[in-house]
Amino acid sequence: MxxxxxxxxxxxxxxxxxxxxxxxxxxxxxxxxxxxxxxxxxxxxxxxxxxxxxxxxxxxxxxxxxxxxxxxxxxxxxxxxxxxxxxxxxxxxxxxxxxxxxxxxxxxxxxxxxxxxxxxxxxxxxxxxxxxxxxxxxxxxxxxxxxxxxxxxxxxxxxxxxxxxxxxxxxxxxxxxxxGPRQSARAVIPTIITQLLNGKTKIKLGALTPTRDFxxxxxxxxxxxxxxxxxxxxxxxxxxGSGFEISIGDTAKLIAKCMNLDIEIESDEQRLRPKKSEVDRLLADRSKAERLTGWVPQFGNLDGFEKGLRNTIDWLSSSQNLAMYKSHIYNL
Incomplete structure (x- = not known):
């Protein structure tokens, strides 16, 4: 093919x-x-x-x-x-x-x-x-x-x-x-990073307790x-999926650690999903992918996640790339 x-x-x-x-x-x-x-x-x-x-x-x-x-x-x-x-x-x-x-x-x-x-x-x-x-x-x-x-x-x-x-x-x-690089600002990781790169120390987020498999x-x-x-x-x-889960709140803290910053998180009502619509936990079983195709993640576990975050931060730190993101507004 x-x-x-x-x-x-x-x-x-x-x-x-x-x-x-x-x-x-x-x-x-x-x-x-x-x-x-x-x-x-x-x-x-x-x-x-x-x-x-x-x-x-x-x-x-x-x-x-x-x-x-x-x-x-x-x-x-x-x-x-x-x-x-x-x-x-x-x-x-x-x-x-x-x-x-x-x-x-x-x-x-x-x-x-x-x-x-x-x-x-x-x-x-x-x-x-x-x-x-x-x-x-x-x-x-x-x-x-x-x-x-x-x-x-x-x-x-x-x-x-x-x-x-x-x-x-x-x-x-x-x-x-x-x-990773190029993800839109409607996603949580670029939302956090771009706010911090634009000088915010109090960042706006929705729910902090849901976990994700990044x-x-x-x-x-x-x-x-x-x-x-x-x-x-x-x-x-x-x-x-990576087979590793982390909460949104802990993700924000890890990003701040990677950027050597102290942050305060402010809850923004418009960023919250309706209660019954929020997905509280995601964690992948990736065994089928490995069994059928041989796929295994190179950025799995906490160390891999931190490495991926640093790559993303480095990319967004370019003034040309950061200029494409409007971190002061909430993207639907």
Whole structure:
């Protein structure tokens, strides 16, 4: 499988994945979100030597004709295009259904029609909701605790239904909380770091007690590539997580330690999820990923998490990068 289409290639994980595929020798087509600014998102910041190897296809994942046209001639599709911000899903849930569910339907329908060799569909650990048991295996019940997570549950089931109904070769990767350079400010780690880099010592956060299984972006990217290459992944849902959990409050303290700062945390009501919507605990069982694909995280455990945070802090400390973040406002 040499010709790969990456949807959502202009985003955080997608841009890192696109670059990694080029460096691994794949012929890559990047599906970016069409806009009047001719912006390719984070790919605009890609090294020119890598960028010249990428075929850019601007389009809209909600449009079947554009999706099928982009997929024509490709061997495999890594489908990352999605709306992902949980707070915005409370505000505009219909957009999540259109993008996440209809967009995924377009991908698997075109894969069936074109005879694509492999589709890797991107899920999220949010589909599990608050952990009923830990570590969370792929058999954990699915709980739609936000319109976002409900839309991803729907998208996952659409993708898997095409495998079961038509033998479309679909694998589902279920990343836990990915972080690292280029992550948007609607996520907690860049929210903390950018506030501190802009001179704040009293930082605004939502709930502090929920725990997360943070996965450094290069580990997530490697998970995609391992699943792409694994024949055993077809028809399977596969967790990609570090197997290490830490609370949001302790994450903030660890970031402050890495930056040699003393901080005070202020609760911001608008950053709190509705009570029944908050996911209180996430901790991945990653044994299936290792068994089927050989994937293991390089940034697991507390030491690995601190290393990943330092990489992220270093990247955000660049004035050019920091200028892209509006830390004084709350991003939905």
């Amino acid at each position: 040499k010709k790969i289409l990456v949807t959502g290639a202009d985003g955080f994980i997608g841009s890192h994945l696109t670059e990694a595929l080029v460096l691994a020798g794949y012929d890559v087509k990047a599906f970016t979100f069409y806009n009047s600014f001719n912006s390719w998102g984070w790919l605009d910041r890609t090294d020119k030597k890598i960028l010249k190897e990428i075929e850019i296809f601007p389009g809209d994942i909600r449009d079947y004709n554009g999706v099928k046209t982009a997929m024509t001639g490709c061997d495999a599709v890594l489908h990352l295009a999605a709306l992902i911000a949980i707070p915005f899903s409370y505000h505009s849930p219909a957009t999540y259904v259109d993008t996440n569910i209809t967009g995924t339907l377009n991908i698997v329908q075109a894969a069936k029609d074109l005879g694509i060799d492999k589709v890797v569909h991107t899920s999220t650990s949010e589909v599990y909701g608050s952990a009923l048991f830990v570590p969370i295996t792929e058999e954990h019940p699915l709980q739609g605790q936000s319109p976002y997570s409900a839309s991803k549950i729907g998208a996952d089931q659409i993708a898997l239904s095409f495998y079961r109904s038509f033998e479309t070769p679909v694998a589902v990767i279920r990343p836990f909380n990915t972080y 996965n450094y972006v290069s580990d997530t990217v490697n998970g995609f590539i391992k699943i792409l290459k694994s024949d055993s992944s077809v028809g399977e849902v596969i967790n990609v």
